[in-house]
Amino acid sequence: MSEPRSITLPTIDHGPVTLPEPSWCIGHAGDLPEHRADILHRGPDVSLTFRGQHITDACLVQAPFSTIDVPELGSRTPGVSVSVIARTLDPAGLYELAAALDGYADRLRTLADSLLVIATEGDL
Numbered sequence: 001m002s003e004p005r006s007i008t009l010p011t012i013d014h015g016p017v018t019l020p021e022p023s024w025c026i027g028h029a030g031d032l033p034e035h036r037a038d039i040l041h042r043g044p045d046v047s048l049t050f051r052g053q054h055i056t057d058a059c060l061v062q063a064p065f066s067t068i069d070v071p072e073l074g075s076r077t078p079g080v081s082v083s084v085i086a087r088t089l090d091p092a093g094l095y096e097l098a099a100a101l102d103g104y105a106d107r108l109r110t111l112a113d114s115l116l117v118i119a120t121e122g123d124l
């Protein structure tokens, strides 16, 4: 098992802040916080693109010094930030979103089936 990592980040309100770095965090290069409460651990993005067009990203996040108590808006509770809904979800919320996307994919397939019939039968 590897040693726990720690990082030290400069802040304007608390000086250098040293804290544990979760194994899933991609680091903070180029994303330095101004205030300690803005420190945000982020995992790698999971992106959805279609024909080169970006649709959404999702990634693990945790704000260890956040003063916000609403998990969906970013808090000390780890979650998954989903850009298309601008919310951070807990596991139950993420499963709920995945189920909604599954249902949407089924509806798109139904539309494709309808379009195929219309195109085949010339019902325009």
Ligand SMILES: [Zn+2]
Residues within 6 Å of the ligand: 021, 022, 025, 026, 027, 028, 040, 041, 042
């Ligand atoms: Zn981090």
